[in-house]
Structures are given as structure tokens and as C-alpha cells.
Amino acid sequence: MVDLRRAYGAAPWHLLLLVGCLAVAGWVALRLAGEPTAGRMLLWFVGAVVAHDLVLFPAYAAADRVLRRAGRSLRNHVRVPAYASALLFVVYLPGVLGLGDGTYAAATGLAPEPLLGRWLAVSGGLFAASALHYAARRPWRR
Incomplete structure (x- = not known):
């Protein structure tokens, strides 16, 4: 267990939880693959990721930096x-x-x-x- 924790960097339950989350995400992706609107959903998802990472995150990080001084x-x-x-x-x-x-x-x-x-x-x-x-x-x- 100590070797696994040292090699992985976290507790074993974290690895099990991560594998479970990936399995659920894979199952959802397989379910959506046959949908006729899957392309639109993927476009919205990618757009949301880009909007969050390039616009929203810097905005609320800057606001938090200003509030940190208060x-x-x-x-x-x-x-x-x-x-x-x-x-x-x-x-x-x-x-x-x-x-x-x-x-x-x-x-x-x-x-x-x-x-x-x-x-x-x-x-x-x-x-x-x-x-x-x-x-x-x-x-x-x-």
C-alpha cells in the first residue's frame, strides 16, 4: 500500500473513485454517441470549457485577488x-x-x-x- 501511495501520489480510495468516475463518463459517452444531437452537445461542452478557462476563471481569480486584500x-x-x-x-x-x-x-x-x-x-x-x-x-x- 505504501508503494502504491508513493507511486500514485494519493490514497488507494482516490484511485478507485477516479476509475469509477471514468467508467461512468465512458458509459455516458457511449450512450450519447448514437444521439443525433451528439455533435451539438460536444460543441456546447467544448465551448463551455473554453469560455470557463479563458474568460470566467481569470475574471473570478482577479476578483478573488482583489477581495483577498480586504x-x-x-x-x-x-x-x-x-x-x-x-x-x-x-x-x-x-x-x-x-x-x-x-x-x-x-x-x-x-x-x-x-x-x-x-x-x-x-x-x-x-x-x-x-x-x-x-x-x-x-x-x-x-
């Missing part, structure tokens, strides 16, 4: 609502941006117009709650 506590009070807001944005992306109106309306029977306002309201609420929490904790710090 202190650890403030940085975490900005990070948590920002991540939650970003996750909500990605999940509801077509509705927030007003894309796919017909699909959303057909699936839910609702109009997608209020989604942008709701996402902004939830994001504002998350940041406001975090600011209140930071303000409440601030007097207690030395």
Missing part, C-alpha cells in the same frame, strides 16, 4: 452569495436571458419573463443576508 472574513461573505447566485444563473440561464421562450412556456405553462427579476431578487437577497451577517459579526471581532 480580509478573509469579508472575502467569504462575498464568495458564498456570489457562488450561489452564479449557480442559480447557470441553472436558469435560458429563462434569465430570455432564450427558449417557447420551450419554457410549453413545458411549464408559464411565461419566462419574471425569471430575470426573480433571479436578481434572490441574488440581491443573498448578498443582503450576507452583508447583514457580516455587519452583525463585525462588532464582536477584535
Whole structure:
């Protein structure tokens, strides 16, 4: 076991988990290979990787570097609502941006117009709650 850990660089359970993840990814790739829209899905996946690695990662790394100067506590009070807001944005992306109106309306029977306002309201609420929490904790710090 010690030789495996030294050669691999991590615990054996990590290797087993990685092999399991690769097996699941391979199974999904085989399932999607027969789909007529597999090319479009691959294009979206590659586009998402490129957009994240070349645009988003440098942007939020720079923002984090700026927040690092403000202190650890403030940085975490900005990070948590920002991540939650970003996750909500990605999940509801077509509705927030007003894309796919017909699909959303057909699936839910609702109009997608209020989604942008709701996402902004939830994001504002998350940041406001975090600011209140930071303000409440601030007097207690030395």
C-alpha cells in the first residue's frame, strides 16, 4: 500500500473513485454517441470549457485577488452569495436571458419573463443576508 501511495501520489480510495468516475463518463459517452444531437452537445461542452478557462476563471481569480486584500472574513461573505447566485444563473440561464421562450412556456405553462427579476431578487437577497451577517459579526471581532 505504501508503494502504491508513493507511486500514485494519493490514497488507494482516490484511485478507485477516479476509475469509477471514468467508467461512468465512458458509459455516458457511449450512450450519447448514437444521439443525433451528439455533435451539438460536444460543441456546447467544448465551448463551455473554453469560455470557463479563458474568460470566467481569470475574471473570478482577479476578483478573488482583489477581495483577498480586504480580509478573509469579508472575502467569504462575498464568495458564498456570489457562488450561489452564479449557480442559480447557470441553472436558469435560458429563462434569465430570455432564450427558449417557447420551450419554457410549453413545458411549464408559464411565461419566462419574471425569471430575470426573480433571479436578481434572490441574488440581491443573498448578498443582503450576507452583508447583514457580516455587519452583525463585525462588532464582536477584535
